[in-house]
Amino acid sequence: MTGWRLLLTRPADESAALSCVLAEQGIFSSCLPLLEIEPIAPSDTMRAVIAGLDRYCAVIVVSKPAARIGIDLLSQCWPRPLQLKWFSVGAATAYVLEAFGLEVSFSAEGDDSEALLELPELREAIARPDPRVLIMRGEGGRELLAERLRELGASVDYLELYRRGLPRYATAALPDRIEAERLNGLVVSSGQGFEHLHQLAGDAWPRLARLPLFVPSPRVAELARAAGAQTVVDCRGANAAALLTALREQPVPVL
Structure with a gap:
């Protein structure tokens, strides 16, 4: 499970808390908040x-x-x-x-x-x-x-x-972050979080759509698949425990 390198997209304080939990399990994560409250x-x-x-x-x-x-x-x-x-x-x-x-x-x-x-x-x-x-x-x-x-x-x-709202980022901020930090999984916590991910990906979406995408519910899974995401993992929950369970069950991709 320690081979995962995840992009976290929750609001900044929630992403920071989740990142700490993941680090305790040896999982690398990078925070790019896509929801601003x-x-x-x-x-x-x-x-x-x-x-x-x-x-x-x-x-x-x-x-x-x-x-x-x-x-x-x-x-x-x-x-x-x-x-x-x-x-x-x-x-x-x-x-x-x-x-x-x-x-x-x-x-x-x-x-x-x-x-x-x-x-x-x-x-x-x-x-x-x-x-x-x-x-x-x-x-x-x-x-x-x-x-x-x-x-x-x-x-x-x-x-x-x-x-x-969607925080303001440079046009290529999302794909640049994923490439620079060799991220191999994406995590969203809501339907709107996914919509912002899709929007910010822009022309890079076909490439990013190949990465495993961890979502909190069947509804968000449907949104992601309809947009072309190829490997969608429904965690059946937005909490850290649900994400960790899903990570254990999903093979780490070879990029």
Whole structure:
């Protein structure tokens, strides 16, 4: 497994933490963040949503940035005990919320909306008259979770807490980094992360598409394959443990 030389593309702080875990296993990694998180300044509307949290039978937090920024907003606007049903998309997001003292349910079967929707605790939470669900997320994003919850009879509101951008790089920054550091694997943590990878690759994408690409879910795997990625490895999770398991099972390519 120590033959891997990986490109990490998460936001800078997350890539740095993951790099340390990989280094402990003898795996070289290089960080080129392809997602930049910009918190949205709290507005009166956002504060009003927090003040009315007890209207909801479930609160779903979809990412670690949503958890961190949401906790800051909670600290400012919610002085009462948080007797709510909390859910997260993935274990890593749950850990951020649990560190704040919240009890969080999440699926151990995958770090995506599809896995969360199958969670019995979520189905139980919305099995009440006129269920109302709040989703904490970034600006835009997938609509699948809200659509499925509405099909199950719930009304859904969003609390959008941040924007995602692509950091500014020189035109050939991505292929140059891969060539200079002899990288033999790419890691993305979300659909938007892959889209930014594809965009930044530019004319070099046909060459980079031959490298093993590690993704967190079947949905992102589908995006990557549709774009021409030749070896897509679904880690079934965005955490370090899931990536390490996938690396152990995938042969190191001979370049």
